């Protein structure tokens with residue numbers, strides 16, 4: 226049984242991520258839990274996919290930290306991820322790794338796992354690299370409406386291409402790591418499901434995600450209950466329970482549903 230090795234690898238990675246400030250304490254504990262299940266039940270192929278997401282998204286957040294400083298207050302959390310973000314990004318993937326334990330000879334747990342990671346990877350790449358777009362983004366629900374950079378629900382050409390690349394990286398790895406006869410289909414399904422998940426994330430950001438307003442800065446923000454400046458924020462739109470973590474969770478879930486539907490067509 227590889228579970229003890231999975232546990233050790235998860236501890237090691239959570240510790241490194243904690244020491245390098247990619248995860249805070251609660252995030253490191255959550256990563257130990259999800260990592261143990263994914264590495265311990267799935268094995269090395271599953272570990273590679275999870276680490277590809279984790280390492281590239283942490284590196285991108287780090288690389289673009291400076292550039293985003295002005296926008297940072299729009300995002301409710303800094304680049305040190307907590308348990309909510311770990312479960313938001315990795316919860317669905319963990320469930321599919323656990324399902325692999327019960328259905329070890331079936332393809333669909335791997336497909337669901339890969340699609341969930343492709344979606345959150347696409348979302349992270351799109352968010353981080355989208356700031357490189359020379360022009361301000363447009364609302365996904367109304368492409369004629371130009372919005373400020375960092376606005377939830379805003380999309381741009383570079384951001385969308387970055388999402389596609391982030392999904393494709395996971396899709397290509399998912400195809401090569403699984404010993405199947407039809408790896409091209411796996412690659413295409415996972416890539417498109419990942420892109421769909423990231424677009425769904427933007428759609429939620431534009432419509433029902435909880436949004437707040439800081440009266441001092443006169444700015445829209447995801448922060449609640451207190452803004453970076455110390456002022457209590459006021460709820461202006463969206464469902465109060467649907468914070469950024471649940472939006473990420475929905476992004477992964479949407480990717481999974483798309484992948485599982487297209488795989489049986």
Ligand SMILES: [Zn+2]
Pocket residue numbers: 439440441442452453454455456
């Ligand atoms: Zn403020």
